[in-house]
Amino acid sequence: MFSDGVGTLSRQAMEAIHAAMPQRKVLPTCFQIRWAGAKGMLGLDSRLEGKVMVVRPSMIKFESSDKENLEICDTANKPIPLVLNRQVCC
Numbered sequence: 001m002f003s004d005g006v007g008t009l010s011r012q013a014m015e016a017i018h019a020a021m022p023q024r025k026v027l028p029t030c031f032q033i034r035w036a037g038a039k040g041m042l043g044l045d046s047r048l049e050g051k052v053m054v055v056r057p058s059m060i061k062f063e064s065s066d067k068e069n070l071e072i073c074d075t076a077n078k079p080i081p082l083v084l085n086r087q088v089c090c
Contacts, residue, residue, distance in 0.1 A: 037064035
């Protein structure tokens, strides 16, 4: 479902992050984050209950005790058009 380095978060956690952001026009479903020595992407997992953030082991780059500060580097709130397996002509 998710590639290496992509964690998940619950809807409640997503809404809490969104409420703390300065520009709150559209509710993003993906966040590029740095938190407690981890960095990478978090995507919405609607199956998670409560205010939950799941960080994969591959996202952890170093040990840190700072779990209070979550840095949002970027967000994604709309799909990007792309084509998979487009043939290249010679």
